[in-house]
Amino acid sequence: MSTPAAIAIGCSAGGVDALKAVLGGLDAKLSQAILVCLHSRSDTVDMLCQVLKRISALPVVEAIERDAVQSGVIHLAPPGYHLLVESDLHFALSIDPRVNHARPSIDVLFYSVAEVWRDALIGVILTGANADGAAGLRRIRQLGGVAVVQSPSDAEATAMPQAALEVAGADYCVPLSDIAPLLNRLCLA
Amino acid sequence: MNDIKVDAPELDSIELDLFVQALQKRHGYDFSEYAPASLKRRLRLLADQLHCKTITGLTERVLHEPQLLPNVLEGLTVPTSEMFRDxxxxxxxxxxxxxxxxxxxxxxxxxxxxxxxxxxxxxxxxxxxxxxxxxxxxxxxxxxxxxxxxxxxxxxxxxxxxxxxxxxxxxxxxxxxxxxxxxxxxxxxxxxxxxxxxxxxxxxxxxxxxxxxxxxxxxxxxxxxxxxxxxxxxxxxxxxxxxxxxxxxxxxxxxxxxxxxxxxxxxxxxxxxxxxxxxxxxxxxx
The missing domain is CATH 3.40.50.150 (Vaccinia Virus protein VP39)
Structure with missing residues (x-):
């Protein structure tokens, strides 16, 4: 694979704690764009932004429609919309129907970024209670990207990482505490 | 032929462009200024629904089966809303x-x-x-x-x-x-x-x-x-x-x-x- 240009992370149930562990452990020197899709019932990601800002060495912002994807910045998908990335590296939003009962859907994000960054992408699936993200992770691998999945036995909700392993497989399947060090190693190598 | 990559990045955008041109020339609907990421996603869903293997397969049907047009327009504009949303x-x-x-x-x-x-x-x-x-x-x-x-x-x-x-x-x-x-x-x-x-x-x-x-x-x-x-x-x-x-x-x-x-x-x-x-x-x- 090429040097990664971006990391896309998906999770649902138990995702806030898992994101704290992963994003809190990322190196401040990372120059990758980081895109996060968390299933949430909330109407805003303001609270989540605040929480993650406190523990992350990298800036945390909500992804804004039509704005450029920024390197070294963590972008959160806004609630109620699917998040996509255009080939000119700008964000796009959609209110197309839910996918796997979710909007934002991890599959929609992963399909889109897989085609933009191809082998310069790392896809990460963390804890979650449904199979969203599995097909998207398979697409990431098909196009040469790297797949990282949290060990199901280690996840608060096992369905999502389990489905990802079954549908996509993984280049790395590791416990939560190992994910940030792994990403740092892959990105700073 | 082995050196032709099935998934060449430009293939998608070629297929997308050809579809958009076909729809415009055949039916007068212009989607050329739609943002590509969602358009491509909707086209793939539509191709799936209509049992086409590729977007090009969909293009062929759009050209030769004018009765498909309402389906296609609906698929490309995917109306989703709710009452009093937000x-x-x-x-x-x-x-x-x-x-x-x-x-x-x-x-x-x-x-x-x-x-x-x-x-x-x-x-x-x-x-x-x-x-x-x-x-x-x-x-x-x-x-x-x-x-x-x-x-x-x-x-x-x-x-x-x-x-x-x-x-x-x-x-x-x-x-x-x-x-x-x-x-x-x-x-x-x-x-x-x-x-x-x-x-x-x-x-x-x-x-x-x-x-x-x-x-x-x-x-x-x-x-x-x-x-x-x-x-x-x-x-x-x-x-x-x-x-x-x-x-x-x-x-x-x-x-x-x-x-x-x-x-x-x-x-x-x-x-x-x-x-x-x-x-x-x-x-x-x-």
Whole structure:
């Protein structure tokens, strides 16, 4: 694979704690764009932004429609919309129907970024209670990207990482505490 | 032949371009200024539904089976909405915008991209409860015939009604949503009296011109599917359709790229994405 240009992370149930562990452990020197899709019932990601800002060495912002994807910045998908990335590296939003009962859907994000960054992408699936993200992770691998999945036995909700392993497989399947060090190693190598 | 990559990155955009050209040349619908990421996704879903292996397969059917056009248009514009989606926005319209609209003897409202009409009925209910409906006219437009047909029927799944009812209450509704519809086993039908001041009409923001003189335009989550130049075109159309001091309401996460037309609008209630043209007095020096 090429040097990664971006990391896309998906999770649902138990995702806030898992994101704290992963994003809190990322190196401040990372120059990758980081895109996060968390299933949430909330109407805003303001609270989540605040929480993650406190523990992350990298800036945390909500992804804004039509704005450029920024390197070294963590972008959160806004609630109620699917998040996509255009080939000119700008964000796009959609209110197309839910996918796997979710909007934002991890599959929609992963399909889109897989085609933009191809082998310069790392896809990460963390804890979650449904199979969203599995097909998207398979697409990431098909196009040469790297797949990282949290060990199901280690996840608060096992369905999502389990489905990802079954549908996509993984280049790395590791416990939560190992994910940030792994990403740092892959990105700073 | 082995050196030809099945998944070459440019293959997708070639197929997408060819489809868009075919649709335009064969049927006159121009999607060339739609933002590619969502368009490509919708085309793939549509290709799947119509049992085409590739987007090129879909292109062939669009060229040779004109009867598919309504399906294709519906698939490319995927109408999804709910009644009183983002209740705070409807509450803001009721509390902050309607009192200003009330000064006009006749109130024209343009709902651009009305899809299946959920917001048209939401708006009609809101106007009814504000005592303004009998001097209002709602122009509800869409580029899809089939969407307009569905919108004018006002029939929706009963599954959605519970959420819509909660939305209605949160929007400050003064009755009960059930008062405005009849419910069957699986479907609800909106009271057709709500349609008495609604005109449904075909209009395509990508090619058509000014539609009416409006005091308020609602166009929520439509422009998110447009490229920057097409967003600019639509905003210019809205500007030219609105009276001085007229209002524009966009979707909650929409971002006005600092285009020419966007600069003519000032935020009125930014949190609800409601914008306004300058009033007569403010505009005098311009």
């Amino acid at each position: 209740p705070a926005v409807f509450r803001t319209l009721r509390e902050k915008v309607f009192p200003l609209l009330a000064s006009y003897p006749l109130i024209n409202i343009w709902q651009a991209g009305c899809a299946h009409g959920q917001e048209v009925y939401s708006l009609a209910i809101l106007l009814e409860e504000a005592g303004l409906y009998d001097r209002s006219q709602i122009f509800a437009t869409d580029l899809s015939d089939r969407a307009l047909q569905r919108a004018s029927e006002g029939i929706y799944s009963v599954k959605d009604a519970q959420q819509w009812s909660r939305n209605y209450q949160a929007a400050g509704g003064t009755h009960s949503l059930a008062d405005y519809c009849s419910a069957g086993y699986k479907l609800i039908k909106l009271n057709q009296r709500l349609r008495r001041h609604v005109t449904f009409a075909l209009h395509n923001l990508a090619i058509d011109g000014v539609f009416c003189e409006a005091h308020l335009i609602l166009c929520r989550n439509v422009l998110i599917y447009f490229s920057d130049p097409l967003q600019d075109r639509a905003l210019a159309l809205f500007r030219d359709s609105l009276v001085r001091g007229g209002f524009l309401c966009l979707g909650l996460r929409e971002n006005l790229n600092p285009s020419h037309a966007a600069q003519d609008f000032s935020p009125f209630i930014e949190s609800a994405r409601i914008y306004r043209l300058p009033t007569q007095a403010e505009g005098a020096h311009a």
